[in-house]
Amino acid sequence: MDKFGYAQSQKFDTYASRLMPREEYFTSGHRSCQGCGEALAVRWVTKAIGKDAIIAHATGCMEIVSSGWPQTAWMHPWIHVAFENTSAVASGIESALKVLERKGKLKGPMPKVVAMGGDGGTSDIGLQSLSGAMERGHNFTYICWDNEAYMNTGIQRSSSTPYGAMTTTSPPGKLSIGQHTQKKNMVAIAVAHGIPYVATASPSYMFDLYFKVRKALETPGPAYIHVLSVCPTGWRSATDLSVRLGRLAVETGVFPLYEVVDGRYHLTVEVPKMRPVNDYLKPQGRFRHLREKERDFIQRHTLAQYQLLLDKCNATYPEFPVMTEETEEETE
Amino acid sequence: MAHRVGMEVSIAISHAVQMSKAEAIAAYPITPQTHIVEHLSSMVANGELDAEFVNVESEHSAISTCIGMSAAGARTYTATSSQGLALMNEVLYIVSALRLPIVMTVANRALSGPLSIWNDHSDIMGARDIGWIQIFVENGQESFDHSVMAFKIAENHKVLLPTIINLDGFILSHVVEAMEFPDQEMVDKFLPDYHPSYQLDTEKPVTMGAFAMPEVYTEVKMGHQMALTGAYDHILKVWKEWGDLTGRHYQPVEKYKTEGAKILLLTMGCLGEVAEVAVDEMREAGLEVGLLKLRLWRPFPFADLREAVDGAELVIVCDRALSLGGAAPPVLAEVRSAIYDIANRPQTASFVIGLGGRDVDPQAFKNIVAQAQAEAQTGPTQEYHIFGVRG
Amino acid sequence: MSSKPMDQVTWQEIEPGAILTEPGSARGYNTGDWRSQHPVWTKSRCIRCGVCWTVCPEGGISEEPGGYFDMNTYCKGCGICAKECVTGCISMVPEEE
Numbered sequence: 001m002d003k004f005g006y007a008q009s010q011k012f013d014t015y016a017s018r019l020m021p022r023e024e025y026f027t028s029g030h031r032s033c034q035g036c037g038e039a040l041a042v043r044w045v046t047k048a049i050g051k052d053a054i055i056a057h058a059t060g061c062m063e064i065v066s067s068g069w070p071q072t073a074w075m076h077p078w079i080h081v082a083f084e085n086t087s088a089v090a091s092g093i094e095s096a097l098k099v100l101e102r103k104g105k106l107k108g109p110m111p112k113v114v115a116m117g118g119d120g121g122t123s124d125i126g127l128q129s130l131s132g133a134m135e136r137g138h139n140f141t142y143i144c145w146d147n148e149a150y151m152n153t154g155i156q157r158s159s160s161t162p163y164g165a166m167t168t169t170s171p172p173g174k175l176s177i178g179q180h181t182q183k184k185n186m187v188a189i190a191v192a193h194g195i196p197y198v199a200t201a202s203p204s205y206m207f208d209l210y211f212k213v214r215k216a217l218e219t220p221g222p223a224y225i226h227v228l229s230v231c232p233t234g235w236r237s238a239t240d241l242s243v244r245l246g247r248l249a250v251e252t253g254v255f256p257l258y259e260v261v262d263g264r265y266h267l268t269v270e271v272p273k274m275r276p277v278n279d280y281l282k283p284q285g286r287f288r289h290l291r292e293k294e295r296d297f298i299q300r301h302t303l304a305q306y307q308l309l310l311d312k313c314n315a316t317y318p319e320f321p322v323m324t325e326e327t328e329e330e331t332e
Numbered sequence: 333m334a335h336r337v338g339m340e341v342s343i344a345i346s347h348a349v350q351m352s353k354a355e356a357i358a359a360y361p362i363t364p365q366t367h368i369v370e371h372l373s374s375m376v377a378n379g380e381l382d383a384e385f386v387n388v389e390s391e392h393s394a395i396s397t398c399i400g401m402s403a404a405g406a407r408t409y410t411a412t413s414s415q416g417l418a419l420m421n422e423v424l425y426i427v428s429a430l431r432l433p434i435v436m437t438v439a440n441r442a443l444s445g446p447l448s449i450w451n452d453h454s455d456i457m458g459a460r461d462i463g464w465i466q467i468f469v470e471n472g473q474e475s476f477d478h479s480v481m482a483f484k485i486a487e488n489h490k491v492l493l494p495t496i497i498n499l500d501g502f503i504l505s506h507v508v509e510a511m512e513f514p515d516q517e518m519v520d521k522f523l524p525d526y527h528p529s530y531q532l533d534t535e536k537p538v539t540m541g542a543f544a545m546p547e548v549y550t551e552v553k554m555g556h557q558m559a560l561t562g563a564y565d566h567i568l569k570v571w572k573e574w575g576d577l578t579g580r581h582y583q584p585v586e587k588y589k590t591e592g593a594k595i596l597l598l599t600m601g602c603l604g605e606v607a608e609v610a611v612d613e614m615r616e617a618g619l620e621v622g623l624l625k626l627r628l629w630r631p632f633p634f635a636d637l638r639e640a641v642d643g644a645e646l647v648i649v650c651d652r653a654l655s656l657g658g659a660a661p662p663v664l665a666e667v668r669s670a671i672y673d674i675a676n677r678p679q680t681a682s683f684v685i686g687l688g689g690r691d692v693d694p695q696a697f698k699n700i701v702a703q704a705q706a707e708a709q710t711g712p713t714q715e716y717h718i719f720g721v722r723g
Numbered sequence: 724m725s726s727k728p729m730d731q732v733t734w735q736e737i738e739p740g741a742i743l744t745e746p747g748s749a750r751g752y753n754t755g756d757w758r759s760q761h762p763v764w765t766k767s768r769c770i771r772c773g774v775c776w777t778v779c780p781e782g783g784i785s786e787e788p789g790g791y792f793d794m795n796t797y798c799k800g801c802g803i804c805a806k807e808c809v810t811g812c813i814s815m816v817p818e819e820e
Contacts, residue, residue: 018773018790028782028797029749034757035801040780054532056400066749069548069741070729072539073749077532079403080541081426085396088388092358092400092408093532095384099355099406102382111534129396132389206777232801240802240815243778431740492739530742539743547729552741554734 015207021047030073031065035239037230037246038062038145041203042116045143045227046076048213053112054097056090058121059083061152062145077111084125087133087142090115094138112217113140119160120150123184134193134222141216141223144186147231155234159184162254163301164294165286167234172289182301190224191260197223199259199268204230204246208257208268215259228255236285248280253306258313265312276321277302299323334514334578341472342367342505344513345437348479349409350381351519354435355526356406358386358397362416363449364501365439369411391416395423395434402432403540405533407483407526410434413501414441414455421459427494428463429556430540433486433526434494436464437479439501440601440652442688450689451501453601453652456629457662463556465495465563466630470602472509475499477580484523485570491563492529498629502689504602518577561631584633585640586625589615593622595701596644596678600626600663601652603685603692610697621701626663637670644678647671648704650697651684654718661716679708682716690720754781758800760815766791768812775804775813 025046032039042062049055055078057063063080066073081089094113100106115133117126122144130142149167150156157167161179166172170179190198197219201209209227216223228249230242237245249255250269254277257269277299281287290298303320310317337344345368349357357376359369375381384401388394391412402408412420417438427434442448443455456466465485469475475497482495499505514522530538544552568584575581588608590596599607604625614621624640624647626633641647649668651661660668664682671677681704686692700719707713727736738744762775762784771790783798805813 016773017777018771018786020773020777022786024747024782026782027747027750028795029752029754030781031752031754032780034799035803036780040778040803043780043782044777052534054404054534064543067539067542067743069542069544069552069737070732070743071749071752072542072743072746074539075537075746077534077537078539079400079532081396081399081430082423085393085423088358088393088396089400089403091386091388091393092356092397092402093404094400095358095386095397096356096401096404096406096408099382099384100404103355105405107533108535128389129393132393135389136386203778238802240806242780242801243803243807429740430742530738530740530744536744537746539746540740542741542743544741545729548732548737548741551732551734552737555737555739555741558734559739 017206020210023047025049025075026066027073027075029071031068032061033233035232035242037203037242038147039065040242041145041209041227041229044203044206044209045213048210049076049112049114049217052109053114054093055079056081056086056093056113056115058086058117058126060118060121060145061147062116062118064152083121085129086115086117086121086126087129090140091133091136091138094140113138114143115140116143116145118151119144119146119148120158123159123186131193134190134195134224137221139220141225144224144226145229146226147229147234148183149234151231151234160186164290164298166289167286177294178289186226187224187260191263193222194263195222195224196220196262197259200226200228200255200257202228202246202250202255202257204243205250205257205269212259212268234286236288237283241283245280245283248275251275252277252280253302254280256306256309258309265309267310267313267315270315271318273319274321296323334512334518336510336512338508338510340367340506340508341475341499343371344472344476344511345479346371346375347513348476350375351516352407352480352483352523354381354383354407354409356384356401356408357410358388358394358401359410360388360391360394360412360416362391362413364441364505365411365413365416365437367505368437368439391419392423395420395427398434399423399427399430399432402434403430403532405528405531407487408434409436411437411439413439414443417455418443418458424459424462424464431492431559432494433483433492435479435482435486436494436496438496438498439505440498441501448688451503452687452689454654456496456498457653460662463493463560464630465493465560465567466498467495468498468600468627468629470604470625471504472507472511473580475504476511476513477574477578477582480519480523481570481574485563485567487526488566489529491559491566493559493563498601500602514578522573522577564631564633567628582627583636584628585636586627587640588623588625590622590624590640593620594645595619595621595705596624596641596647597621597697597701598624598626598647598649598663598667600629603650603652606692606694607650607697610694613694614698614701619701632666632670634670637667638674641671641678646681646704646708647678648681648683648700650700651682652686654684654687659715664716681707681712683719684716685719687718696720753796754799755796758798758818760800760802760817761798762794762802762804762813763816764791764793765812765814768810770810772809774807774809778803778807
């Protein structure tokens with residue numbers, strides 16, 4: 001039994017929205033699009049982080065919408081340097097705090113160090129510095145806002161863009177079905193570094209996310225949380241569906257919610273009856289070009305991956321949606 | 333009590349950093365800077381320096397980690413060369429824009445390609461516009477002195493600019509020299525604890541690194557420019573204070589046997605000491621030649637340079653980097669620009685020497701002077717000469 | 724300085740490093756100008772659960788005396804609150820021109 005316990009034995013007694021902390025650390029007035037799932041995630045993650053923390057943030061949507069001179073939406077001490085070096089900056093902050101504390105120069109309690117970046121700044125251009133920071137074992141938490149493309153620069157593909165999605169650099173066409181590679185598994189990469197806490201989270205499951213952030217912060221050493229951030233602008237979905245789509249991602253097995261504590265997997269949100277993947281794909285314009293064979297392929301692949309995860313979690317299989325026979329065409 | 337030591341200059345620099353009580357170091361090894369960071373690493377491991385030493389995974393991360401360290405309020409140091417400096421390039425502009433007083437040693441080494449581990453100034457000339465204070469040293473004593481002074485200059489609340497100390501790789505970094513080290517008490521009095529003007533602090537949260545619309549970008553850069561040019565006075569004050577304490581006085585443009593000189597050689601870095609030997613020999617042979625050694629590169633010392641060339645007829649600028657396809661090699665371009673508006677300005681001649689670690693001896697300087705003199709009569713045969721190239 | 728229009732700010736008025744010393748100053752920007760619709764609560768069906776307040780990306784919903792919730796000036800009109808409301812007591816209504 002690991003020392004932090006399973007997610008199920010949570011410390012909250014009451015799950016009531018109105019009893020959650022009221023203080024806003026990511027204030028109104030930021031310039032995100034209407035219905036931005038990522039801004040919603042930032043609002044709650046920063047609430048979960050609480051006062052005593054320093055944030056290093058990568059270039060990206062959340063940085064741009066919140067820090068145009070002379071205004072800032074951040075209540076935390078916050079620094080933005082460049083696109084790919086957030087983890088390195090966070091490593092520096094964490095190290096400096098250690099020596100300042102030793103020398104008696106810290107005035108208040110030791111702040112937590114949190115690094116934040118989008119999927120681009122995390123799994124692509126930022127992967128090196130993240131890997132270095134995790135390997136060195138700095139006491140920090142990394143939060144990835146995954147909206148599944150380089151949204152801020154105009155919806156270009158990233159290694160986090162899911163199979164079949166339309167982006168401006170993976171457009172569907174006569175010779176293309178859109179993104180033809182699978183999403184890079186950042187959680188597996190983080191777990192491979194042997195760090196003590198890794199999790200997926202979604203603002204559609206607010207308490208799950210809140211608790212995971214607290215756990216990550218309280219875990220000594222590096223922690224990594226991968227947050228699915230619904231982007232109505234890039235995903236071509238209705239602005240009011242951002243929370244619903246996040247829920248559908250979990251209920252179809254596309255984005256399972258789990259955590260990995262000292263290398264052991266635990267599912268934190270169980271889905272007793274899985275929904276077909278098409279329920280998730282249909283409301284999104286970025287998948288609208290997919291034909292039945294691509295959708296079937298996605299369904300099969302999603303469930304295969306989900307089963308692998310369930311095996312790692314030692315969890316029982318839920319009721320799966322009915323699938324058609326696999327055809328030769330699909331396995332291209 | 334100050335005491336004399338004999339040691340490799342890289343190690344002397346580590347001692348300077350140790351005596352300056354640097355608190356946070358993030359570095360990635362690259363020849364020929366390695367001895368500096370290895371020795372610092374060993375000092376930290378033995379408790380001789382109370383600092384956090386972070387072994388980052390690249391130079392880009394080294395300077396980025398230094399930003400985090402300095403922004404959080406620690407006295408921060410790093411070192412690099414050549415490709416490492418080039419890899420840091422994008423971030424270097426941000427360090428100075430954020431006004432973080434990081435001190436960095438650059439052990440000057442040629443940039444690839446082709447790959448070369450040997451000394452020239454191409455690496456730092458690729459970083460002219462980064463907005464840092466930049467100083468050149470030419471021997472071990474200067475390497476030590478300026479490393480300590482760099483922290484004081486950088487951390488001054490009216491300056492708040494990162495500072496680079498350039499020392500020639502191998503021909504300076506790896507030589508053993510006799511130097512005088514001050515005692516710790518003197519350094520502590522000269523360089524008190526670091527107190528940041530701005531800091532990432534939960535009691536007083538700030539946002540660092542906001543983006544700027546076109547309406548204000550120019551004004552922000554103006555502020556940066558004024559800080560860098562305004563740093564000149566503070567640099568000289570710190571040099572004077574050190575000079576009064578140690579007897580070693582430094583100038584933005586050092587002059588060697590320039591009285592009555594009609595011809596002036598101009599160098600940067602430790603080839604200046606080689607040129608001194610040549611100047612001695614030429615003076616003995618009756619030639620009125622002198623030497624200017626440019627120490628302060630950024631902010632550029634306009635007044636000192638103009639005053640130094642006053643009365644000369646020919647200034648022979650010896651560059652150690654090329655600006656391929658450009659109008660002039662880097663130092664020539666700046667010197668010419670600085671003296672352009674002087675009435676009766678001297679002629680200039682340009683020689684690029686010592687690329688990729690090619691040895692330069694006193695005879696080379698004598699040949700350069702002879703060639704420059706000849707061309708001053710007949711007019712230059714080309715814009716600038718790559719001295720000693722075969723073929 | 725923060726009240727001056729951006730294109731009149733002098734370089735001397737900008738903090739070194741363009742650092743921002745007032746946390747949360749984004750509150751000075753009224754994102755409500757963006758919306759083309761806004762939420763309306765039917766109070767008789769509101770159970771004061773607070774879900775709407777939770778799911779608003781803007782912090783655009785505030786609690787009133789009595790424990791009910793209402794939009795504030797920052798609402799961008801995305802409609803998530805109406806979609807997620809447990810009792811369905813929120814409707815999105817077009818802005819008047």
